[in-house]
Amino acid sequence: MTSFSIQNFGCRVNQAEAFEWAEDFELSGLSLEDDAARADLIIVNTCTLTGRADRDVRKFMRRISRLNPAARLVVAGCSVDGGRERFEDYPGTWLTVSNKEKADLVEKVLARVERKAAAEYSPLRSRALLKIQDGCDLRCAFCIIPQVRGPSRSLASEEIISRARALIQRGFREIVLCGIHLNSYGLDLCPPGSLHELLRSLVGLDGLGRVRLSSLDPRFLDDPLIDLITVSPKICPHFHLSLQHGSDGLLKVMGRGSKTSDYSRILARLRDGSPAAALGADIIVGFPGEAGEGFERMFEFLRASPLNYLHVFSYSPRPGTPAAGRPQVAEAIKRERSAALRAWSGERRLAFHKAFLGKELEGIVVKKNHSGAEVLTANYIAVKVPRCSAGQGEEVTVKILRAEPKKAYGEVVADLCNPPPRGGRVGVGVKQNMFAED
Numbered sequence: 086m087t088s089f090s091i092q093n094f095g096c097r098v099n100q101a102e103a104f105e106w107a108e109d110f111e112l113s114g115l116s117l118e119d120d121a122a123r124a125d126l127i128i129v130n131t132c133t134l135t136g137r138a139d140r141d142v143r144k145f146m147r148r149i150s151r152l153n154p155a156a157r158l159v160v161a162g163c164s165v166d167g168g169r170e171r172f173e174d175y176p177g178t179w180l181t182v183s184n185k186e187k188a189d190l191v192e193k194v195l196a197r198v199e200r201k202a203a204a205e206y207s208p209l210r211s212r213a214l215l216k217i218q219d220g221c222d223l224r225c226a227f228c229i230i231p232q233v234r235g236p237s238r239s240l241a242s243e244e245i246i247s248r249a250r251a252l253i254q255r256g257f258r259e260i261v262l263c264g265i266h267l268n269s270y271g272l273d274l275c276p277p278g279s280l281h282e283l284l285r286s287l288v289g290l291d292g293l294g295r296v297r298l299s300s301l302d303p304r305f306l307d308d309p310l311i312d313l314i315t316v317s318p319k320i321c322p323h324f325h326l327s328l329q330h331g332s333d334g335l336l337k338v339m340g341r342g343s344k345t346s347d348y349s350r351i352l353a354r355l356r357d358g359s360p361a362a363a364l365g366a367d368i369i370v371g372f373p374g375e376a377g378e379g380f381e382r383m384f385e386f387l388r389a390s391p392l393n394y395l396h397v398f399s400y401s402p403r404p405g406t407p408a409a410g411r412p413q414v415a416e417a418i419k420r421e422r423s424a425a426l427r428a429w430s431g432e433r434r435l436a437f438h439k440a441f442l443g444k445e446l447e448g449i450v451v452k453k454n455h456s457g458a459e460v461l462t463a464n465y466i467a468v469k470v471p472r473c474s475a476g477q478g479e480e481v482t483v484k485i486l487r488a489e490p491k492k493a494y495g496e497v498v499a500d501l502c503n504p505p506p507r508g509g510r511v512g513v514g515v516k517q518n519m520f521a522e523d
Contacts, residue, residue: 087198088116090124092149094142095132097299099162101214101263102187103130109191114200122152126179126198128190131164133229136401139164150176161190166233184219184234211451211478212297212461213257217245217283218264225329226340227372229403230265237269242283249287258294258480259321259449260287267298268305281310288319294449294480295463297321300367303328303351304343311351315358322362323465324355325396329369331386332379339372340407345386356391363437363465364392368426371400371419373411380422387429393437395430399423431490438466438488445484445498453477460497467492475500 089110091103106128111117118124127149132138142164149156157179160172165183172178180197182190220235221228252260264270271278287296296319303326314320326348330336333344355364368383387395399419402409448462450473458473460483468483469492475481482499 086114086116087125087200088118088123089126089128090118090121091128091130092121092145093130094145095130095134095138095163096265097214097261097263098216098219098265099130099132101216101261103128104214105216106191110194113191113195115195115198121149121156124153124156126157126159126194127153128159128161128194131160131162133163133167133233133403134401135398135403137399139167146172146175146177159190159194161187163230163233167229211449212259212261213252213255214261214263215245215248215252216240216263218267218270221266222269223266224340226338226408227329227369227400227403227406229406232405234265237266237273239270239272239274239278241274242271242278242286245283246286246290249290249293253290253292253294256478258478259297260293260295261297261299263299266302267300268302281307281313284310284313284317284320288317293319295319295321297323298325300325300327302326303348304341306351308354311354311358315355315362321463321465322359323365323463324359324362325365326351326367328366330372330375331368331383331390332375333382335372335375335379335383338374338408339369348386349390352390352392361441361464363394365394365396365465366392367396367398369398369400370422370426371414371416373400373408373413375400375414384425384429387426392433394434395426397423397426397430435488435490438485438490438493441466441485441493442488443485445482447480447482450475450477450479450481458497459492468495469493470495470497473497 091107093099093103107117121127129142129146131142146158154177156177158177159180159182160178161182162184165172165181169181169183172181180193218237218239220237221231222237224231249260268280270280270283287293298314301324314324328348329339329341331345336343352364355362402413446462446464446466448460448468450458451461452459453473457469457471460468460470460481462468462483468485470483473481479500481497483495484498485493485495487494
């Protein structure tokens with residue numbers, strides 16, 4: 086019987102793809118393996134957003150070729166689109182799959198492996214990931230993703246509702262909606278739809294616990310959508326925005342078509358509408374043309390904002406993008422500025438956690454072992470608890486007793502008695518390498 090493991094790099098969309106692949110593989114008779122070093126087949130779902138992401142992919146492939154030289158590697162995704170030839174002759178590479186070919190990945194693999202009778206599915210995660218959109222029609226000066234992912238493509242709303250109902254029936258209490266450019270959802274459909282319309286349908290589903298949104302583009306956050314996501318009790322109060330910078334001059338050369346005054350208004354509306362929400366942002370440091378003055382303007386904007394944390398990216402030139410040929414900021418300066426922003430982000434996250442000391446919050450049990458459990462609250466606080474009778478995937482109420490920058494510590498005060506997803510296994514066989522810093 087063939088065993089498999091999946092190694093993810095990069096975004097939530099990759100995680101959502103792995104979530105679906107693993108289910109299909111198990112139901113088709115393959116065996117899920119915890120450790121890639123013991124698996125017969127390893128799916129490497131790649132990312133090429135930054136140079137670091139590409140390096141992480143190559144580092145993993147070198148490592149696994151030493152630890153598990155007999156493994157067959159299926160290299161898929163953005164790095165393949167960025168240069169398939171880089172992987173086809175790599176030791177252990179068995180199959181390469183571009184983004185356009187991902188829909189056929191499972192079929193391609195199953196046609197070439199031995200398998201047993203269909204098995205029962207053991208979910209990979211405590212929270213279900215549902216990809217509703219792929220690709221991007223925008224052309225930011227720094228981004229290679231439209232070239233490797235293609236134009237925006239949306240899943241029909243009827244199909245999304247059907248899949249969401251199936252996930253609810255399987256016991257998932259939280260569904261994470263994923264997309265390369267989530268705010269573009271529905272614009273390519275006929276007739277056109279919108280993320281706002283889809284969310285209105287989803288939050289009305291019987292049995293739904295919560296919906297969590299992945300990264301949102303502030304340029305497409307209009308007032309009706311903000312009103313919906315901040316008011317609905319079915320939408321997690323956690324909003325992560327792709328701001329990218331906080332200087333009008335840099336936003337212009339990035340091709341973002343937005344201003345910091347727009348960002349300030351949107352962040353204020355999100356905070357006013359949902360005071361307990363976690364507000365996060367992607368920020369690029371060291372973009373070509375980012376002089377010291379531009380960085381300081383960004384830092385001033387961030388200090389005045391209600392943001393609770395950042396994902397900081399050091400700019401990495403991507404061949405084929407407009408910014409790649411421009412004069413570059415020195416790497417030492419990028420490291421210094423990135424460190425300053427990450428330190429500030431840690432302070433802001435700690436202050437956010439401290440604001441909930443002594444308070445009770447609902448969340449999902451996302452990890453559980455001999456030392457206790459970890460609960461992720463609706464507003465994105467990871468809470469370590471020493472004892473937890475609920476299983477992975479179940480809802481609990483936690484009381485926060487101690488705060489640190491990366492997570493909080495507390496105790497379970499109520500088990501909300503929701504059944505776990507069938508099988509109860511979480512995070513098994515699928516590993517995730519995130520190159521962005523929290």
